[in-house]
Amino acid sequence: MSTVLPAGQAPATLRSSRVGLWFFAGTSLALVAIALLAPLLAPHDPNAGDVLQVLQPPSPEHPLGTDASGRDLLSRLIYGSRTALLGPLVVVVVATSAGTALGILGAWRRGWVDSLVGRVFDLVFSFPSMLLALLFIAVMSPGLTTAALAVSIAFVPPIGRLVRASALREVNEPYVQALQTQGFGPFYICSRHVLPNLWPVILAQVTTAFGYAMIELAGVSFLGLGVQEPTADWGKMIQTGQGSIVRGYPQESLYAGIVLVVAVVCFISLGDILTGHKNGRRG
């Protein structure tokens, strides 16, 4: 994943317009709604196979057809949105908490604490995030929680650096010194004064990170180390559908891939737009 850079003069595209904000926010919210209402929306049990109905083309019974085990693809896609959203949520919560805490710590203490935190970030940065996640999962056991925690590690440094940079500016504001002269402790000043002023930065970064985490987790699932069978998951579906592609039935991988791309683009674009709005407001 990459850090959200302050956007300069962005061309007037869907991603920079007000319409874009509503479009991407709406789609993202729709995804959340689908995940929450999955049992009501799915026409079939996502895990119930039917050996007589394998690799069916779309039909009124199965709107998107069935997979190699005869499971309804639409239902699996709908249920897949649950793991698709839950995983990145864990990543974002864990990585943002750790990154924000470390970033503010570095900015406040400076000196060797700042250097140490910065070098640890560099160390984590130097590994490809996927490799880092695989190492972690190899030590633990495969599964959604492990995968999410593993991916979180790689997401701490970008957020930590961004927060540190913003916090550094904030910590040098006269109001922080004014608070010190009034006898407030560092923890109080950071949590009650510095943090609220960093929220816009953090929020924009979180939304983008959510999208990247989704790809990363789908990748881990694709390698078979994330969500385990029979739980429905988009990354997993792309992998299990591979076998059917050569037999002339690409739908499972195709649909899962499309949904994944749409979801990821939505979250990342939303993050970009939020970053742009923040920059515009701060001028």
Place this chain on the structure above:
Amino acid sequence: MNSALQVEDLRMVMPSTEGDLQLLRGVSFSVAKGEAVGIVGESGSGKTLTLRAAIGLIPPGASVTGRVRIDGESVLDLSGRPLAQLRRDKAGMVFQDPHAAINPVYRVADFLTEPWRKAPGRERAAAGERATQLLSRCQIADPARVLASFPHQLSGGMLQRVMIAAAMMRDPGVLLADEPTTALDVTTQSEVLALMNEVRAERGASLVLITHDIGVVAAICDRILVMYRGRIIEELTPAQLYAGQISEPYTEALLSCRPDVTHRRDRLPVVAAGAFDERYAD
């Protein structure tokens, strides 16, 4: 111990790649209870550093020697909670730019009563009442509206009054003001300054006022300290200043740089950099 603030031989050294920088070179002065002392001097003479060091705010990396006592307590020997408590209860500070020195995301009421945020309800209510009183004392006509406002909704003059009220909330023994009117309109400057002086005098607090404006200091202070290159080179009373009884050439030079309504001058003189270095070397 009868002085509200006592500074003895305060020295501050900042290591740099070009050798140690002597930021403060033995500053000593004391401020009696209820007294107002002004510190003047050019930029970089150490006025602000002295004031910050007086409440234990030392720039990172600098090493400090000497003694600072506020109400008999040795500030430089304190750290952590006792230092925070001393800053909170015994010294109030008024900053240069009120818009920068107040966190913009909270309302004025939150800013004024922040130290009581976790106090029991009765104390919190008392603090709120005190805030209202102090604001009206600071000539704010509608304290309720101001308390409910965000800092950006108030003018600089208004907000500086709020800051003065905030500094007086705990009834500190000494009020430290670092160029409190530089960021304000000329028309509100004298008002705010006079107000600050009245409010602190009523409550028996001492005042240490830093400014570039010698006229301002002469008007409200009992004594004037002239700082140059990290030390106090002359001490004057306003009477001496008006009578022209100045002994140090640097002070003369500083005074000659002021605009004067009685003489027309196309260009104001400046004190040349380093012109007095030899005289005031160690």
